[in-house]
Amino acid sequence: METTTTPAPATAALTVRGLRKSFGGRTVLTGFDLDVAPGEVVALLGANGSGKSTALKCVVGLVRPDEGRAGVHGADLLDGTRAAARARTRVAMVFQQIHLVRRRSALDNVCAGALGRLPITRSWSPAAFPRALREEAMGCLDRVGLAGRAHERVGALSGGQQQRVALARALCQRAEVLLADEPVSALDPSAAENVMAVMTDLARTENLAVAAVLHQPELARRHADRLVGLRDGRIAFAAPTAAVTADQVSALYVVDQEVPA
Numbered sequence: 543m544e545t546t547t548t549p550a551p552a553t554a555a556l557t558v559r560g561l562r563k564s565f566g567g568r569t570v571l572t573g574f575d576l577d578v579a580p581g582e583v584v585a586l587l588g589a590n591g592s593g594k595s596t597a598l599k600c601v602v603g604l605v606r607p608d609e610g611r612a613g614v615h616g617a618d619l620l621d622g623t624r625a626a627a628r629a630r631t632r633v634a635m636v637f638q639q640i641h642l643v644r645r646r647s648a649l650d651n652v653c654a655g656a657l658g659r660l661p662i663t664r665s666w667s668p669a670a671f672p673r674a675l676r677e678e679a680m681g682c683l684d685r686v687g688l689a690g691r692a693h694e695r696v697g698a699l700s701g702g703q704q705q706r707v708a709l710a711r712a713l714c715q716r717a718e719v720l721l722a723d724e725p726v727s728a729l730d731p732s733a734a735e736n737v738m739a740v741m742t743d744l745a746r747t748e749n750l751a752v753a754a755v756l757h758q759p760e761l762a763r764r765h766a767d768r769l770v771g772l773r774d775g776r777i778a779f780a781a782p783t784a785a786v787t788a789d790q791v792s793a794l795y796v797v798d799q800e801v802p803a
């Protein structure tokens with residue numbers, strides 16, 4: 543398959559270069575580059591097993607890449623130093639399976655987004671969250687349209703609302719980069735559209751750089767500024783959304799197509 547790429551944005555918040563990862567001798571990701579500018583939404587597309595999640599997990603250190611670099615505004619994320627660990631707090635991750643504490647309130651969960659920047663003695667106790675933080679968290683919930691549900695248990699909220707709480711938590715983390723791994727795959731079409739709209743709005747208004755793995759190409763077309771297509775662990779295309787053809791997207795999902803070595 544022909545690979546097409548366009549130049550990276552001039553000032554990227556997230557810069558990824560040359561990621562490679564193998565599991566048990568099998569290369570599942572190679573030559574992975576990505577740039578995401580502040581306020582930009584980039585969608586990662588590709589068939590099951592094409593390496594999308596591995597790419598995002600490498601960026602935040604959940605998976606250790608064999609090769610490659612990643613940085614946020616020039617600060618290295620992966621060099622193993624304490625500075626890199628600090629830099630990783632500038633990157634938030636939202637998953638398909640929502641990682642919230644269901645028995646805690648939405649507000650407490652959003653406050654928890656700030657744990658990485660609070661003194662280490664703070665415990666996971668709502669009473670320990672400073673008033674200023676609770677006010678900030680309330681503002682974050684307001685940004686995703688859930689201020690009115692702040693004191694409800696997360697477990698009582700719908701999947702779409704929970705995903706919006708997860709986005710509010712990322713805001714409270716004061717993240718500059720948001721990586722979302724299939725954030726709407728478990729949602730019905732209307733909730734998926736709503737969560738994508740909230741995420742895109744946050745990118746624009748909070749200057750967040752967003753990279754999202756999506757399984758719905760049409761949703762990606764409606765919300766993303768650029769599309770990155772992965773096939774068999776390699777980038778097949780990376781271009782502004784309008785420049786990517788339907789055939790290029792379809793080719794990502796063709797099962798038995800021969801791929802040049």
Ligand SMILES: Nc1ncnc2c1ncn2[C@@H]1O[C@H](COP(=O)(O)OP(=O)(O)OP(=O)(O)O)[C@@H](O)[C@H]1O
Nearest residue numbers: 565566570588589590591592593594595596597755
């Ligand atoms: N921890 C692991 N150990 C071994 N193999 C793994 C591991 N994580 C991922 N893989 C393999 O790496 C390949 C890429 O997986 P990855 O989850 O990145 O794909 P994906 O594009 O996100 O797929 P999906 O859309 O199904 O989530 C797959 O073949 C997968 O089985």
